[in-house]
Amino acid sequence: MKFKFAILALLLSLWPPAHAEYADVVINRQAEQNGMRPVVFPHWFHRIRFRCRVCHLELGFKMRVAGNVITMADIISGKFCGACHNGDIAWSVENCDICHSGRPGLPSGIYGADQTMGPGKW
Amino acid sequence: MGGFAMALAEAGHWLPLKEDNIHDPRSPAARVMQESGQALGELAKRAPDTAGNQVRWVRLLEENVLQPRGSLKDPNFKMQVLDRDVYLDIGGSMNVVRFPHRAHTLWLDCKNCHDHIFLPKAGGTRIEMYEILQGNQCGICHGAVAFPLTECQRCHSVKQVDFEAMYRENRLPANSAISIQPGKKPPPYFRK
Numbered sequence: 343m344k345f346k347f348a349i350l351a352l353l354l355s356l357w358p359p360a361h362a363e364y365a366d367v368v369i370n371r372q373a374e375q376n377g378m379r380p381v382v383f384p385h386w387f388h389r390i391r392f393r394c395r396v397c398h399l400e401l402g403f404k405m406r407v408a409g410n411v412i413t414m415a416d417i418i419s420g421k422f423c424g425a426c427h428n429g430d431i432a433w434s435v436e437n438c439d440i441c442h443s444g445r446p447g448l449p450s451g452i453y454g455a456d457q458t459m460g461p462g463k464w
Numbered sequence: 465m466g467g468f469a470m471a472l473a474e475a476g477h478w479l480p481l482k483e484d485n486i487h488d489p490r491s492p493a494a495r496v497m498q499e500s501g502q503a504l505g506e507l508a509k510r511a512p513d514t515a516g517n518q519v520r521w522v523r524l525l526e527e528n529v530l531q532p533r534g535s536l537k538d539p540n541f542k543m544q545v546l547d548r549d550v551y552l553d554i555g556g557s558m559n560v561v562r563f564p565h566r567a568h569t570l571w572l573d574c575k576n577c578h579d580h581i582f583l584p585k586a587g588g589t590r591i592e593m594y595e596i597l598q599g600n601q602c603g604i605c606h607g608a609v610a611f612p613l614t615e616c617q618r619c620h621s622v623k624q625v626d627f628e629a630m631y632r633e634n635r636l637p638a639n640s641a642i643s644i645q646p647g648k649k650p651p652p653y654f655r656k
Contacts, residue, residue: 395576425536
């Protein structure tokens, strides 16, 4: 009986901690400092609709976490996220909470990408 | 050990938004946003995978399950797809690497990698596994958005004996290239 319990405890301890969908990017350069939740950008949703080229060439997003300085002014004037999130191609920027949906205190990073458990610095 | 358990737990399983430790479950958006499992679960019925988002993105594209657009500006834009494999053999203990331009150029523009990450010449750039693990070179995407670096065999896919035989017998694809790494000796069978 104790043996079975030990096995169960071992298996449960191997259960992975909760983590975001692979390639979710948390952007928290300025959001939390300015009283908003950190931004969570889900790659999966966008990959279904766009090839990498659209954002990472046409819209100028650098392929590096927190490598882009994106202000609300930029977005409202149609740069970066605002190229689509303007009410035409995608929902407009008044929907603050859909982007600013991260839990408090989350540092910028790309999540779900810890599978190599190596010295990666994504 | 933990990684294996994670892989088992993950295959065909996507965490709900409220439990993913990233989204704030108290955020109004948590009630409104689509769950990743809803979309990816559907895609996984056609092309499941055991790593990353657990769908085979390239296969979904090639089978026309997805038709993501390649340009916002030009509605008639066609991706510049280059069908050219680059082989990398430094005589180490891992299989020879086959880099397929085709799978990459279905998603990316040439300028996404050339010239600032890789010189547009086989053997022009010294490619190092350490750099890749640090999130440079291939690691800019692999481990971040594309399949993670735990999937060794997807890049290291050609046995050295097989590669050497293909090379000697002139059976390598017509437009493939071999990367002779700068600062490293070419493989012994390689003839200039």
